[in-house]
Amino acid sequence: MKHDITNLKLAPAGKKRIEWAEQDMPVLSEIRQKFAKAKTLKGLKVSACLHVTCETANLVRTLKAGGADVLLCASNPLSTQDDVAAALVKDYGIKVFARCGENRQVYYKHLQAAIAHQPEITMDDGADLLSLLHTKYQKQALNIKGSMEETTTGVIRLKALEKENRLLVPIIAINDAKTKNLFDNRYGTGQSTLDGIIRATDILLAGKNVVVAGYGWCGRGFAMRARGMGANVIVTEVDPVKAIEAAMDGFRVMKMDQAAGIGDLFCTLTGDLKIIAKNHFVKMKDGAIVCNSGHFDVEIDIKALTTLAKKIRKNVRNFVDEYTLPNRRRIYLLGEGRLINLAAAEGHPASVMDMSFSTQALATEYVVKNYKKLLNKVYYVPQDIENWIAKTKLKSMGISIDQLTSEQKKYLESWEIGT
Numbered sequence: 012m013k014h015d016i017t018n019l020k021l022a023p024a025g026k027k028r029i030e031w032a033e034q035d036m037p038v039l040s041e042i043r044q045k046f047a048k049a050k051t052l053k054g055l056k057v058s059a060c061l062h063v064t065c066e067t068a069n070l071v072r073t074l075k076a077g078g079a080d081v082l083l084c085a086s087n088p089l090s091t092q093d094d095v096a097a098a099l100v101k102d103y104g105i106k107v108f109a110r111c112g113e114n115r116q117v118y119y120k121h122l123q124a125a126i127a128h129q130p131e132i133t134m135d136d137g138a139d140l141l142s143l144l145h146t147k148y149q150k151q152a153l154n155i156k157g158s159m160e161e162t163t164t165g166v167i168r169l170k171a172l173e174k175e176n177r178l179l180v181p182i183i184a185i186n187d188a189k190t191k192n193l194f195d196n197r198y199g200t201g202q203s204t205l206d207g208i209i210r211a212t213d214i215l216l217a218g219k220n221v222v223v224a225g226y227g228w229c230g231r232g233f234a235m236r237a238r239g240m241g242a243n244v245i246v247t248e249v250d251p252v253k254a255i256e257a258a259m260d261g262f263r264v265m266k267m268d269q270a271a272g273i274g275d276l277f278c279t280l281t282g283d284l285k286i287i288a289k290n291h292f293v294k295m296k297d298g299a300i301v302c303n304s305g306h307f308d309v310e311i312d313i314k315a316l317t318t319l320a321k322k323i324r325k326n327v328r329n330f331v332d333e334y335t336l337p338n339r340r341r342i343y344l345l346g347e348g349r350l351i352n353l354a355a356a357e358g359h360p361a362s363v364m365d366m367s368f369s370t371q372a373l374a375t376e377y378v379v380k381n382y383k384k385l386l387n388k389v390y391y392v393p394q395d396i397e398n399w400i401a402k403t404k405l406k407s408m409g410i411s412i413d414q415l416t417s418e419q420k421k422y423l424e425s426w427e428i429g430t
């Protein structure tokens with residue numbers, strides 16, 4: 012089987028959206044032109060397990076332009092844009108295994124298709140593909156030259172494998188590149204999470220108490236944008252330094268236990284589990300809305316909410332489930348606790364994914380050229396790749412910046428000149 016998607020007839024709509032996103036991805040387009048000329052990825056088998064969105068489509072097109080044979084499967088059962096999947100198959104010759112709403116069994120069947128493709132390079136968003144390779148397909152893992160990881164949660168999982176000396180392939184931590192997390196996690200998640208919440212609920216944010224769990228890159232982006240819409244933002248944290256930052260950025264900081272009774276809308280962005288649990292649900296106001304934009308659907312304890320509820324009404328609106336507690340208060344869970352920006356909206360805007368996916372594309376080229384020197388470790392993206400992407404992005408935005416004079420450069424590198 013060359014693909015498994017929902018409906019090939021959706022291709023024309025998907026193609027339009029891929030082309031629309033491309034207009035806001037000038038850096039990736041420049042890389043695509045270079046790859047098309049140099050064919051640096053000729054014959055390379057790539058299996059990418061990423062959110063199947065129009066931005067990802069432009070990444071896999073770029074890899075294909077470089078000569079790679081690409082298979083794409085979903086990194087989340089709800090994030091696939093079926094029209095994009097169809098266009099990738101029909102118009103761009105990519106092997107796609109992804110259906111929006113696929114169950115766990117189909118999700119893993121698609122990951123197995125990605126492994127059966129015999130990849131030399133893999134890409135992950137959350138490390139599900141690599142995790143499967145390390146548990147059930149260790150022999151195939153040995154053929155892999157290198158693997159790219161897109162998100163914080165994936166890098167955490169892979170660093171844990173490295174710590175146990177069990178990593179079987181070299182990893183490039185795309186997420187840890189500044190050209191990725193400073194923009195994608197902060198501005199991308201910030202905007203698209205709000206977008207997902209608004210599309211799912213159509214609520215007015217002005218005047219609402221919005222509780223943001225986690226003040227990492229994603230959390231601060233979301234907190235900043237929610238404040239911009241007029242919400243009173245409360246932050247919960249476990250890291251004392253980040254909690255001070257949130258307080259000095261002007262947000263109220265408190266324990267979730269206290270915030271539970273105040274919030275109108277709760278959003279978790281921690282990469283951790285059970286951030287909102289039974290003891291919090293029982294304190295919530297009638298009509299409280301809870302959602303998650305962290306990688307896995309573990310941040311809200313849905314099992315506890317289900318057990319607690321005396322009545323559950325699914326789909327009272329698209330992406331909204333109503334849980335009525337014994338105290339008669341209703342709690343609304345969005346997107347089944349999965350990434351709300353991908354479930355109810357379209358994921359990050361193309362302009363930030365331009366940098367994330369340019370980092371992916373150039374890191375792939377780097378692995379192809381350097382894999383013989385790489386060990387089974389988690390590596391940072393080489394600095395010259397980040398610099399090139401940042402400069403090219405600035406150029407595309409029509410922004411020029413100053414350059415150090417040789418006198419300034421010397422001064423900054425020396426210690427002799429003082430008071």
Ligand SMILES: NC(=O)c1ccc[n+]([C@@H]2O[C@H](COP(=O)([O-])OP(=O)(O)OC[C@H]3O[C@@H](n4cnc5c(N)ncnc54)[C@H](O)[C@@H]3O)[C@@H](O)[C@H]2O)c1
Pocket residue numbers: 162163164165192195196200224225226227228229230247248249250253280281282283286304305306307350351352359
């Ligand atoms: N929605 C998206 O499209 C998207 C995009 C990028 C990353 N992510 C995911 O979002 C999550 C967060 O990513 P990040 O880059 O902001 O990570 P980060 O490490 O920068 O921030 C996470 C923050 O959560 C805090 N935290 C951990 N446990 C907590 C708890 N019990 N209560 C309160 N705070 C807690 C940590 O101290 C940290 O400050 C990850 O799962 C990541 O994979 C999602």
